[in-house]
Amino acid sequence: MVSDRQFGVISIVGGTGALGGGLALRWARAGLPLIIGSRTAVKAAEAADALRTAVPGADVRGLQNLAAAQAGDVVVLTVPFAHQQPTLEEIRPALAGKILVDTTVPLVPPRVARVQLPPEGSAGLIAQRLAGESVTVVSAFQSVAADSLQGDAPLDCDVLVTGDKAEARDVVVALARAAGFRAWHAGALSNSAAAEALTSVLIFMNKRYGGLHTGLRITGIPDDAA
Amino acid sequence: MVSDRQFGVISIVGGTGALGGGLALRWARAGLPLIIGSRTAVKAAEAADALRTAVPGADVRGLQNLAAAQAGDVVVLTVPFAHQQPTLEEIRPALAGKILVDTTVPLVPPRVARVQLPPEGSAGLIAQRLAGESVTVVSAFQSVAADSLQGDAPLDCDVLVTGDKAEARDVVVALARAAGFRAWHAGALSNSAAAEALTSVLIFMNKRYGGLHTGLRITGIPDDAA
Numbered sequence: 001m002v003s004d005r006q007f008g009v010i011s012i013v014g015g016t017g018a019l020g021g022g023l024a025l026r027w028a029r030a031g032l033p034l035i036i037g038s039r040t041a042v043k044a045a046e047a048a049d050a051l052r053t054a055v056p057g058a059d060v061r062g063l064q065n066l067a068a069a070q071a072g073d074v075v076v077l078t079v080p081f082a083h084q085q086p087t088l089e090e091i092r093p094a095l096a097g098k099i100l101v102d103t104t105v106p107l108v109p110p111r112v113a114r115v116q117l118p119p120e121g122s123a124g125l126i127a128q129r130l131a132g133e134s135v136t137v138v139s140a141f142q143s144v145a146a147d148s149l150q151g152d153a154p155l156d157c158d159v160l161v162t163g164d165k166a167e168a169r170d171v172v173v174a175l176a177r178a179a180g181f182r183a184w185h186a187g188a189l190s191n192s193a194a195a196e197a198l199t200s201v202l203i204f205m206n207k208r209y210g211g212l213h214t215g216l217r218i219t220g221i222p223d224d225a226a
Numbered sequence: 227m228v229s230d231r232q233f234g235v236i237s238i239v240g241g242t243g244a245l246g247g248g249l250a251l252r253w254a255r256a257g258l259p260l261i262i263g264s265r266t267a268v269k270a271a272e273a274a275d276a277l278r279t280a281v282p283g284a285d286v287r288g289l290q291n292l293a294a295a296q297a298g299d300v301v302v303l304t305v306p307f308a309h310q311q312p313t314l315e316e317i318r319p320a321l322a323g324k325i326l327v328d329t330t331v332p333l334v335p336p337r338v339a340r341v342q343l344p345p346e347g348s349a350g351l352i353a354q355r356l357a358g359e360s361v362t363v364v365s366a367f368q369s370v371a372a373d374s375l376q377g378d379a380p381l382d383c384d385v386l387v388t389g390d391k392a393e394a395r396d397v398v399v400a401l402a403r404a405a406g407f408r409a410w411h412a413g414a415l416s417n418s419a420a421a422e423a424l425t426s427v428l429i430f431m432n433k434r435y436g437g438l439h440t441g442l443r444i445t446g447i448p449d450d451a452a
Binding site: 113114115116117121122156157160162184185186187188190191193194195197198200201202204205208209212213214215216217218219220221225 | 339340341342343347348382383386388410411412413414416417419420421423424426427428430431434435438439440441442443444445446447451
């Protein structure tokens with residue numbers, strides 16, 4: 001259990017999706033105060049109600065995405081690649097001075113099992129450009145199989161945390177560990193390209209080897225290395 | 227032990243370096259017939275002599291790089307990024323119709339812990355462009371810590387094998403397993419960007435967490451999945 005004030009309030013923009021909803025579940029269980037953001041306040045409120053049912057006593061509210069971003073101390077963006085730009089343009093006024101955790105994977109349908117990094121280098125770098133210099137973008141959670149967050153099995157996927165400010169990475173490493181992951185400082189924001197690209201490899205392997213839920217583990221490092 | 231004729235003769239161009247020498251040691255122990263290529267025939271012969279001392283009975287010869295590529299059925303390129311282009315231009319006449327295993331990681335000193343993928347997308351794609359269409363490029367072994375190949379400890383790093391032809395990937399998956407790795411089909415050659423980028427992340431983590439030899443493991447898949 002993590003102190004419920006360690007991170008302030010975590011807002012999950014796109015929090016009704018599979019990844020956002022799964023992270024919300026794990027963080028609610030860890031006792032963290034949450035806001036679930038969605039494109040409509042109604043859907044957000046429904047998701048918050050459902051989470052309180054799943055986790056009695058959970059400190060969670062539902063708000064429209066922009067209001068959610070405004071009310072959050074740390075903002076986590078969990079939307080598909082195609083929605084990354086419009087969503088960031090919408091919530092940008094609410095992000096100044098905050099940590100934005102970008103989880104975007106630049107999958108380009110229909111060939112999602114093929115690495116197709118954007119010309120900017122990575123979705124994380126796109127997020128930084130769109131959010132502006134007053135926002136500290138940290139990239140994480142790209143390779144997490146959203147399904148694995150449901151239920152309560154241990155999470156068999158490490159989280160690579162990239163960002164240009166080490167103190168902001170510290171926060172996100174701690175957030176990922178609060179959710180039950182092994183999580184690591186993985187370098188500059190440009191290094192998000194590795195985790196983003198690896199996600200297409202895992203999608204390929206899930207198909208190639210037949211319905212698996214593959215994940216990433218870093219070997220040669222103790223679970224609690226700091 | 228793998229049949230010594232399963233792969234034909236494996237030529238390691240740049241085989242006196244840390245990665246090439248380490249792979250040679252593991253493959254020699256597996257009984258595979260090898261040629262070690264180097265920029266001079268003298269250095270190559272010395273490396274072959276040393277390998278026969280380390281692995282009595284090893285079927286290994288040393289040849290200058292171009293002669294090594296000519297004599298090999300499968301050619302493995304293990305040179306630094308800066309040498310990839312000149313080496314491929316030299317050995318290209320010997321590669322037609324063969325599998326070229328590219329291990330190049332596009333590290334750009336001095337910031338080797340920062341992902342800096344080339345404009346072409348990956349070093350693997352550069353290799354294919356330089357080698358030409360008559361050559362089947364398969365990319366692998368990028369994230370292997372060369373040190374770990376010395377000695378005989380189990381290898382704690384999976385190998386992601388990418389290439390546009392599944393049958394050629396099959397050969398390289400089997401070669402990697404013969405060396406003692408877990409190894410996986412990881413998709414099209416463009417997916418080599420993932421393993422290349424991840425290498426900079428591992429270098430970052432080795433420094434950040436203090437002298438480790440981190441590696442990659444894919445979770446959620448049986449060791450012997452085929």
